[in-house]
Amino acid sequence: EVVMTQSPDTLSVSPGESATLSCRASQGVDKNLAWYQQRPGQAPRLLIYGASNRATGIPARFSGSGSGTEFTLTVNSLQSEDVAVYYCQQYNDWPLMDSFGQGTKLEIK
Amino acid sequence: EVQLVESGGGLVKPGGSLSLSCVASGFNFGDFSMNWVRQAPGKGLEWVSSVSFTSTYIYYADSVKGRFTVSRDNAKNSMYLQLNSLRVEDTAIYYCARDLIAGPGGDALSLWGPGTMVTVSS
Numbered sequence: 001e002v003v004m005t006q007s008p009d010t011l012s013v014s015p016g017e018s019a020t021l022s023c024r025a026s027q028g029v030d031k032n033l034a035w036y037q038q039r040p041g042q043a044p045r046l047l048i049y050g051a052s053n054r055a056t057g058i059p060a061r062f063s064g065s066g067s068g069t070e071f072t073l074t075v076n077s078l079q080s081e082d083v084a085v086y087y088c089q090q091y092n093d094w095p096l097m098d099s100f101g102q103g104t105k106l107e108i109k
Numbered sequence: 110e111v112q113l114v115e116s117g118g119g120l121v122k123p124g125g126s127l128s129l130s131c132v133a134s135g136f137n138f139g140d141f142s143m144n145w146v147r148q149a150p151g152k153g154l155e156w157v158s159s160v161s162f163t164s165t166y167i168y169y170a171d172s173v174k175g176r177f178t179v180s181r182d183n184a185k186n187s188m189y190l191q192l193n194s195l196r197v198e199d200t201a202i203y204y205c206a207r208d209l210i211a212g213p214g215g216d217a218l219s220l221w222g223p224g225t226m227v228t229v230s231s
Contacts, residue, residue, distance in 0.1 A: 034217035036154075043224055044146075044154065049209055049217035087154055094215030095168030096144070096156040103153045 002027050002090050006101035013078050014109045021104045023071040023088035032092035035064055035073045038103075039084045047086075048073065075106070083108055111135035111220065113205050118225030121195055129190040129225060131205030139183035142166075142214035145190050147201035148224075157203070160188065161214045173199075195229045202226050 003026040013019045023033065035048040046055040048064035051071060061076045075082055088101040117129040131143070145157040158179040159168045167179055178191040188205055202224040209219035 036218075038154075043204055043221040044206075044218075045221070046209070046217055046219045049219070055209075055219060085153075089154075089217070091215055091217055095159055095170075096215070097168075097170060099156050100154040 001097055002029060002093050003098060004088055004090055004101035006086075006088055006104045008104060009102070010105045010107065012107045012109050015078055015080065017078055019075040019078055019082075019106055021073040021075075021086055021106070023066075023073070023101050025069045025071075025090055028068045029090040029092035031067045032090060033064075033066065033071050034089045034091060035062075036087045036089065037082075037084045038087065039081075044087065078106075078108065080108055082106060113207060113220055113222035115203060115205050115222045115225040118203065118227045120228045120230065122231055123195060123197060123229055125195050125229070127192045127195065127227060129192065129203055129227070131188040131190075131222060133186045133188075133207070136207075136220075137211070138186040140211035142208045142212065142216070143181060143188045144206045144208070144218060145179065145188075146204045146206055146218070146221075147199075147227075148204070149198070149201045152201075155201075158190065159214055162212070166214055192227065195227075197229050200227060200229045 005024045007022045031051040033051045036044040038044045052064045085103045142161045144159045176194045181188040204224045205222045206218035207220040208216040
């Protein structure tokens with residue numbers, strides 16, 4: 001079973017700056033990695049799939065990279081609407097047992 | 110409009126049962142594998158169950174295996190989750206979510222419903 005670990009738990013960034021969120025898999029998941037954004041009081045929303053592909057309607061400010069065990073989500077030009085919890089999820093192994101990371105809370109300074 | 114809408118949540122006593130539904134619209138429901146994901150209050154996301162597009166493959170998290178049953182009716186564009194022997198720790202928002210790409214399963218989750226709240230308390 002693959003275990004996903006995100007860091008940091010909380011990240012505080014000034015408006016207009018960039019935020020870098022990390023996700024590590026306990027074993028290789030190729031590029032079968034997704035990132036989700038969950039704003040307060042809302043359902044999760046798919047941001048990135050295949051480690052680096054933006055989902056439909058996602059701004060170019062969001063980018064993903066990595067493969068194997070190390071992945072990164074970068075949010076450029078941070079805006080107030082980006083305040084949310086971000087989750088990574090591996091889908092290399094099916095069923096999706098324990099497939100989500102614990103989340104990184106992104107705050108605005 | 111492409112959307113998923115869950116229903117059936119509510120307050121139930123420990124040991125009780127509840128039946129959740131997820132109705133899809135705006136896409137060919139029968140082409141996609143579907144999933145249930147839950148989120149306990151103030152906690153992260155937990156995958157609960159998946160059912161492939163033809164119901165050939167059905168999977169459960171260990172925490173719900175033997176107590177929850179997932180099913181789907183492609184003619185009704187609907188997926189269901191039967192929750193039995195409920196525990197306090199099953200208290201959560203339950204989301205249904207669709208796979209990104211049509212096929213047997215094991216994909217990113219590209220479409221989510223707003224969720225339905227299940228509270229297990231005496």
